[in-house]
Amino acid sequence: MGYTWVGKVFVTTVATLALFSSVQALPADSTQQPSKNSASTGGKYKFTTYISAFEQVDKGETNDEAEIHICEDGQFIGTTMYNSAFLDKLKQFGSGRTEDGTWYNVVESASDEHPNGCYARVDFASGDSGNSLTVYTSAAINGLELGTLVEIEELKGKKMNAEQSHNGCVMVTGNYVDEGSVNLWVYSAAQQKEYFSELPSTVTVKQDTGCEIENYYYSIDPSKTIGKR
Structure with a gap:
């Protein structure tokens, strides 16, 4: 992708x-x-x-956390931790908003380097352009x-x-x-x-x-x- x-x-x-x-x-x-x-x-x-994923409604009853890999300008810049059930929905839908109001949009699909994909911090859910x-x-x-x-x-x-x-x-x-x-x-x-x-x-x-x-x-x-x- x-x-x-x-x-x-x-x-x-x-x-x-x-x-x-x-x-x-x-x-x-x-x-x-x-x-x-x-x-x-x-x-x-x-x-x-x-639709998009929303941690507010998609986290379910679990408190488990998982890593979201962050990419910026085509480069991997680090990871952050969020609810694992929300991450599952984020992978499914490609965009999502965390409870702290941060939007993420997928920019690289899952790979050996990024098992759950890599995501950019954005202002809102975004299209292909x-x-x-x-x-x-x-x-x-x-x-x-x-x-x-x-x-x-x-x-x-x-x-x-x-x-x-x-x-x-x-x-x-x-x-x-x-x-x-x-x-x-x-x-x-x-x-x-x-x-x-x-x-x-x-x-x-x-x-x-x-x-x-x-x-x-x-x-x-x-x-x-x-x-x-």
């Missing part, structure tokens, strides 16, 4: 809402070119969602260039909270997914269940619609949602 160092990104918060946060959509790095295949023509896609993901609007699609905007028909009108419905527009922020699949980042398991469990397994993806990314309110507490009513 290629290495990309993640630089500083800007994350905005809604200060008047204790559990709400919105993140500003950032352009993808156009220097990274994805593979091209038949999936780039659009049409019907298998729909899945993915190194830019920050945006909640409910960042998606991995194989065969489409990073930064491409597409519209998922079945997301349009989906109630996200009392004030907002999804407009269907998402940005391609990753390519490491099966051909013919779209994998949408939805932050946490609680929000995955609340908003996306009833969506169909196959969706219609449209390109060149002129859609625009919206920022959606969400609970920064991974164990909660802000509801739909």
